Structures are given as structure tokens and as C-alpha cells.
Amino acid sequence: MKKLLYILPVIALLAIVVIRLKSNKKTTEEKVYTYNKEQAILVQADTLRLLPLQGETIFSGNFEPDRETRISSETPGKILALFVDAGSVVNRGQTLVKLDDALLKLQLQSVDVQIEGLETDVKRFTVLTNADAIQGVQLEKAVLALKAARIQRSNLLEQIAKTTIHAPFSGIITQKLTELGAFAAPGIPLLQLTDIRQLRFTVQVPEQDLSRFPVNRSYTIHADAYPNMPLAGKISLIGSKGNQGNSFPVQFLVTNSAGQSIKAGMFGKVSLAESGQEKALLIPSSAIAGSGLQPQVWLIRNGKASLTSITVSRRIENRAVVASGLKEGDLLVTGGFINLFEGANVRTQ
Incomplete structure (x- = not known):
């Protein structure tokens, strides 16, 4: 009888704890937000069409001394x-x-x-x-x-x-x-001697753009630090071996300014103007996901999001020229990427 008197309070205490834990679990579950994957995600989208290539294609590179020892x-x-x-x-x-x-x-x-x-x-x-x-x-x-x-x-x-x-x-x-x-x-x-009266400016060019750099013409190059100081450059080398991204080094020989303002190691750009006669699929660079080696974009197909791999031939200002992976009429997602996932329901505004 005495043992029963000791056991009953313990059992009652355990019952109270179990009831309280169940109550707390129910309250917590009610407070936790559960994302509804079936709910349509609001995105911005644009229908792709062929556009004339206008503007400038910019290739970035850096300056190196012509002679250093x-x-x-x-x-x-x-x-x-x-x-x-x-x-x-x-x-x-x-x-x-x-x-x-x-x-x-x-x-x-x-x-x-x-x-x-x-x-x-x-x-x-x-x-x-x-x-x-x-x-x-x-x-x-x-x-x-x-x-x-x-x-x-x-x-x-x-x-x-x-x-x-x-x-x-x-x-x-x-x-x-x-x-x-x-x-x-x-x-x-003992000493390092550098000659910057002549500079070598090197850019990495995709293979499809190599034909745009004939060796018998001059190019205008601008240093990032001195954008209003144009420099004349002539091609001294086109690389025979590409990197992992299948881009090739193109090197220009540049005469420095009279005050030798351009220093070795500075960054710069060479721009090529587009004629506007050729047409291509142009997409905003901000719409590209993934890495530079494996670019991807989100498309809307039958009301659902689909991640698609593309090939970018070159970039013109803040836009990218798509060589493959897209076609005219595709619906491209240009904004609202945060909650997107493969197969998500989407709606456009």
C-alpha cells in the first residue's frame, strides 16, 4: 500500500509532462510557416526575339611591362x-x-x-x-x-x-x-628594372570572336584609372592555346603616355563597335545564373520554371549574346529568382 502511495505521484507527474510536451508541440507547429510549393511564384519575364547587335563589345585585360628584368x-x-x-x-x-x-x-x-x-x-x-x-x-x-x-x-x-x-x-x-x-x-x-615606355595589354577572347581581331589594324585602349586617355595599340600576339573556358590571349603593344601615367598591373578595356546589321538573341546579363563556364537561365514552360543551360558567345555592355540553348519566342525570367526551383509554378506580372 505504501509503495502504491509513492508510485502514484510519479505517474501523475509523468502524465502532466507528456500532456505539456504535446501541447507545446502543437503550439510550435501552428507558429512555424510551411511554404506551399504549389503556390505560384511571382516573377518578371520577357519574350525573346532577334535584335540587331548595336553598341560596343568590351574586352577587359591588364597592362604589363614590355621589358622587365x-x-x-x-x-x-x-x-x-x-x-x-x-x-x-x-x-x-x-x-x-x-x-x-x-x-x-x-x-x-x-x-x-x-x-x-x-x-x-x-x-x-x-x-x-x-x-x-x-x-x-x-x-x-x-x-x-x-x-x-x-x-x-x-x-x-x-x-x-x-x-x-x-x-x-x-x-x-x-x-x-x-x-x-x-x-x-x-x-x-639585386635589383628589378622595369621599362614601361612600351606596355603589353592582354585580353582573353572567346574563340568565336578571334576573327574580329585582325592584326593589320589599330585599336583604342583605355586604362580604367584614366578613362579619358585613349591609347593606340597594335596586336603583337594571338595565343595558340586557349584556357579552360576556350578563350585565347590577344596581346597588344601600347605606347605609354608622355608622363608614363599607365603603370604595370593596371586594368583596362578595348572596345569593338557593333555594326547593327547582324541580329541575335540578346538577354540581360543579370538574367544569367550559374558560372561563367556553365551559364544557365530560367525559362517559363507551360507555367512552370525550367533551368536551361545556354552558351554565351560574347557580351555587349550589360547584355549577353546567346549562341545556343534559347530560341526566339522563349519566355525568359528576368527577375524574381529568389524562391525559384525546378518545376515551380510561376506567374508573371
Whole structure:
């Protein structure tokens, strides 16, 4: 009887908890919003039709220096003097770095003394040989030794000349990679020299547009930083191998402005005007979903949304030219993409 008195309160408490949990679950379910997938989604749409190609096709790219090199020493040695710094404008042949050549000059003095002695020996042995006082082989050995010493002297002069490093072409020091007192060695860069008087401008062009870039004409290129400064460019290279998106590099040779305002690494654009005679399916770029490599758009078919893959041949301003995947008369979704899913019921406004 006593056990029953203890068990009954526990059972009653459990019953109360279960009832309360069921009540809370029902209340929560009533508050949670359940999306009705059958409800039609309001979207903006446009019927596709062939339109004349008018406007400009823009290809973006970046500027690179026509000539750039990292300067290193051909001979090892301690740096005694640095005549330039980052940002210095230098001319071809200007002295940039001076290395320690004291030891080489001492070796040169030693060789000069050796040559002086050998020249005296050759003169003396020549007189003695003509008088049959000595064998001719001694004169031959002295002559060969003198030639070897002179070659050694020329070698030392060449090494001494290499301790003075000159600019291989005119440009700007864009990087200083060493300091006074450091040790220079072959292959270790000391300075970076960049020439931006001539620039290379490179854009990636889809294969179907390569025919629009003949090499025998000039193109107008604008840097993004200086949109009101037109630059004349001529094609110097059309790539023979495309990237993963099947686009090919087209490179232009551009003469910089008088003040060299365009810097290496800046972005720019080259524009091609459309004639307006050709017609194509044009869609807003904002209607394209997916990646640049696999573009997709939403179409309305029988009142339902359908995600369709397309091929974009090129872009004209804020519109895309569709090469395949769409046809005239298709109903294209241009707005209201947030809740769209494959097969969703849609209605247009």
C-alpha cells in the first residue's frame, strides 16, 4: 500500500509532462510557416526575339611591362656602393652597383709584374738563340708563358669590369633586393628594372570572336584609372592555346603616355563597335545564373520554371549574346529568382 502511495505521484507527474510536451508541440507547429510549393511564384519575364547587335563589345585585360628584368652580379663580391633606390629612373649603361674589386686588382698587379719579367726573358732568349748560345726550346717556353700571362691579365680585367653593374636598358627601379655591405653572388637578384615606355595589354577572347581581331589594324585602349586617355595599340600576339573556358590571349603593344601615367598591373578595356546589321538573341546579363563556364537561365514552360543551360558567345555592355540553348519566342525570367526551383509554378506580372 505504501509503495502504491509513492508510485502514484510519479505517474501523475509523468502524465502532466507528456500532456505539456504535446501541447507545446502543437503550439510550435501552428507558429512555424510551411511554404506551399504549389503556390505560384511571382516573377518578371520577357519574350525573346532577334535584335540587331548595336553598341560596343568590351574586352577587359591588364597592362604589363614590355621589358622587365632582375639584375644580378656575374661575379661574387661585397657590395661597396648602391647608386640607385626603388623608384629611381635610370638610363641604359648607367652604373647601378659597385662590388669590391681590391683583391682582383692585387692579382692584376702580380700578373703585370710577371708579364714584365717574361717580356724581358723573351728579349734576352731571342738574342741568345740567334747567337746559338742556348737551345731554341727555352725561347719557345718563354713565349708561351708570356701568352698565358697576357690571357690571365685579360681575364682579370674582365672580372674587374664585372664588379661594376650597369643598367641593360632604360627604365625604373621597381624593386631593391639588397643593401650596402651585402654579399653579391651569381644568380641572386639585386635589383628589378622595369621599362614601361612600351606596355603589353592582354585580353582573353572567346574563340568565336578571334576573327574580329585582325592584326593589320589599330585599336583604342583605355586604362580604367584614366578613362579619358585613349591609347593606340597594335596586336603583337594571338595565343595558340586557349584556357579552360576556350578563350585565347590577344596581346597588344601600347605606347605609354608622355608622363608614363599607365603603370604595370593596371586594368583596362578595348572596345569593338557593333555594326547593327547582324541580329541575335540578346538577354540581360543579370538574367544569367550559374558560372561563367556553365551559364544557365530560367525559362517559363507551360507555367512552370525550367533551368536551361545556354552558351554565351560574347557580351555587349550589360547584355549577353546567346549562341545556343534559347530560341526566339522563349519566355525568359528576368527577375524574381529568389524562391525559384525546378518545376515551380510561376506567374508573371
